[in-house]
Amino acid sequence: MDLFLIFNKAKSLWITTFSSVLILFLLSSAEANSVGSIDFQRTIKGEVRDQGGKPLSGASVIIKGTSQGVSTDSEGKFTLQVPAGAVLQIRLLGYEGQDITVGARDFISVNMKATSTVLDDVVVTGYQVVSKRQFTGASTKINTEDVRRDGIADVSRMLEGQVAGVSVQNVSGTFGAAPKIRVRGATSISGDNKPLWVVDGMILEDIVNISNEQLSTGDPATLIGSSVAGLNPDDIESFEILKDAAATSLYGARAMNGVIVITTKKGRVGTPLVSYTGNFSTYLKPSYSQFNIMNSHDQMSMYAEMQRKGWLNYGQTSRFANGGVFVKMADLINQYNESNGQFGLKNDPASRRAFLERYANANTDWFDVLFDNSLMQEHALSVSMGTEKGQLYVSTSYLNDNGWSKADAVQRYTGNVRATFTPSKRLNFGIIAQGSIRDQNAPGTLGRTSNQVTGSFDRDFDINPFSYALNTSRVLTAYDEKGNLEYFRRNFAPFNILNELEYNNIKLNFIDFKMQGDLRYNILNNLKFSFEGAYRYAVTNQEHNIHENSNIPNAYRADADATIRESNRFLYRDPDNPEAEPIVILPYGGFYNTDDVNMVSYNLRNSLDYNVKLAEDHKLNSYAFMELRSADRKFKVFNGYGYQFDKGGVPYVDPKFLKMMVEANANYFEMSKRKERFLAYGLNSRYTFKDRYNVAGTVRYDGSNLMGRTNTARWLPTWNLSASWNIDGEEFFQRQSFINTATLRASYGLTASSGPATNSSVVLRNRAANRPYLTERESVIGIANVENSELTWEKMYKANIGFDMAMWNNRLTLTMDYYDHDSYDLIGRIRTGGIDGEALKLANYADMEAYGVEGP
Secondary structure: OOHHHHHHHHHHHHHHHHHHHHHHHHHHHOOOOOOOOOOOOEEEEEEEEEOOOOEOOOOEEEEOOOOOEEEOOOOOEEEEEEOOOOEEEEEOOOEOOEEEEOOOOOEEEEEEOEOOOOHHHEEEOOOOEEEOOOOOOOEEEEEHHHHOOOOOOOHHHHHOOOOOOEEEEOOOOOOOOOOEEEEOOOOOOOOOOOOEEEEOOEEOOOOOOOOHHHHHHOOHHHHHOOOOOOOOHHHEEEEEEEOOHHHHHHHHHHOOOOEEEEEEOOOOOEEEEEEEEEEEEEEOOOOHHHOOOOOHHHHHHHHHHHHHOOOOOHHHHOOOOOEOHHHHHHHHHHOEEOOOOEEOOOOOHHHHHHHHHHHHOOOOOHHHHHEOOEEEEEEEEEEEEEOOOEEEEEEEEEEEEOOOEOOOEEEEEEEEEEEEEOOOOOEEEEEEEEEEEEEEEEEOOOOOEEOOOOOOEEOOOOOOHHHHHHHOOOOOOOEOOOOOEOOEEEOOEEEOHHHHHHHEEEEEEEEEEEEEEEEEEEEEOOEEEEEEEEEEEEEEEEEEEEOOOOHHHHHHOOOOOHHHHHHOOOOEOOOOOOOOOOEOOOOOOEEEEEEEEEEEEEEEEEEEEEEEEEOOOEEEEEEEEEEEEEEEEEEEEEEEEEEEHHHOOEEOOOHHHHHHHHHOOOOOEEEEEEEEEEEEEEEEEEEEEOOOEEEEEEEEEEEEOOOOOOHHHHEEEEEEEEEEEEHHHOHHHHHOOOEEEEEEEEEEEEEEEOOOOOOOOOEEEEEEOOOOOHHHOOEEEEEEEOOOOOOOOEEEEEEEEEEEEEEOOOOEEEEEEEEEEEEEEEEEEEEOOOOOOOOEEEEEEEEEEEEEEEOO
16 A cells, blocks of 8 residues: 555544544533633632642642633642632542632632552553552552653663563664563563563554564564554553563463553643653764774784785685775786776785775774764653543654664654543543654665574675674775775675665654543442453555665676676576576666555453442452454565666566576565454452452453464463462551551462464465476465464463562562462474474474562
């Protein structure tokens, strides 16, 4: 689909969504705003403080029955015009609301009491909001203000070094590349080890599934590997990291690697509050002082020793596929100008020494050449407003990073609309619309290839600036003595890194749109029905532009003499004429390659939540739900050969190139689809006695089309049992005042993951027969994967014992946990006899054990 059509479609969705939400908000607010004109008679002043006397800013002060009001300033003060007999409604999140009759007073002082369930005293699991005193699992809550790092635009990187048991490794500095995140270590051998991301109660699916190998090798697919790269950090209220089986139990067979729950901001009751955040950050260039690398003089001394020992003699260096100064010297010695009868370099000791001295003294600072002191700017604007019956939060943001390296740059636009409505005491519903658009440039890169014989890994035409600066000799120079780009040799073709970064690049366009809604209805005072649904549409377009004057096309055209033609693996050897020399099949043009991924996913959930209090000492909560999730992905790849960028994009296709592809049984375009379906049923019950003793249990039944076809393979029950003891509720605890709270927790349960499973039934793929001639090609059906009816989930038994304590009026908190993980049925490839046509087959065959202690 054309990107302009996609953009227009996304824009139309945004306009329709915003208009609908605004109309609903205005309708819900109509009752609050229906009061006619008000006779304002006098002005009053006041202040709002907490019970300790601390000023409270941002508290809304509204005249009851109207929408007229103000917010308190940074000192907790306000000024407002009121009519006779006015009643003021004072509201602030985390505090109990108050209605104050003005009467004859000109100054009003209000002390607000913190609610018993403020945000820090609850645990948000994505399914439920549970009181901290009743929660039996291991989790860590962090507010965005505590982890916000200016200059870090990707939400996933904000968690680095913030939470015990959570490791974040930035394997790439490129925006959008997924960091390597682990919650309590690795859980799988060949499957996913990354945690599950949940935003406002709904799982955020990855656009593409990035393997452990891709994360660590710089695969271009990692540019779209972060599922949360499109979130605006200013929209986030808090993170909740769920770690043990009790905390993640409601996620069942998706929670083996832990869960990270993100809660975004909502609208607030009161007059519109406009917030702007601007951030300007710069990254300084790397420096060789941070690394132990030889300077150009030391490197030249090493080269000279190699030459004296016969490693760099003229006969060898003149035919090297890759080379620097000595290869260039050999080329100049061999270069003859017929017009003046002179060689490019005189072949005598004095001339060679003079030539090499320039490079020995060069000491090129490749970090200075390839990197800039980048400037990244972020701008975020949000508006929050509302009445008792409807609240609205609208935000937008813009990010521009001109890039740390010469080839990197990114722009991101985000938008967010969140509205919540409470038309009656029994009914409330909400709508969330989120979207992001990203335009990004990155150095051109190809996928890594492996050598099955030597076990080594290679990446052809690698131009990663950081890798180049670290691994390239400092005797080489970017510019010659006249200030022009200086070229050396790579793949028998001229190579200059600055030329490559300009003419070999990737352009990425990413559009991500999500619509989410929820409805909650209190059937009875203690029985609530909830419906939640989310729809997500994401499309990425990745263009790899390789211009004709870059190294890759020139490597396909390098045929200076018979020796080079014989050694150049990018030339074509015609099997119809095996005695002939290899020939050039890309005489003109470069490459234009595209890689597109489209994803459409939806998530639907119905649930019943039952709460009952028996007498004064007994509390019982039961939560039952069913959930359906679907994700459809389409992958499209196109490789255009002979694309002439300098001639208006007119392709020059040599028939021999297509002939080579026919003989290699390769395709220049492909399209594939992947469909994932998940269905789950769950029940969670929790019992509390005297607000001190808690017992909880969860059972969930998961099914997926990725597993085997048998019921025992496709469907899996997961479960958890847990308990906690609030020691601070005991009588003996009240005899001291040093320790404020203390809780002992324990949990044990079974969790799971689908691992690298991709099929349950036989997978047959159509392809062309491998024939030497086009007239002999025919369509055949090949076995990609045989039926794997017994392949089942990767499973893990999780045990956890933890202790929470707060001291010195909650100024110091301490959390300690011991965990033990026993994994079994881990999926990996095993070698079979190949009788069924598949030599390597996925199977549940491995076990793994891990344990550790987690603390401050």
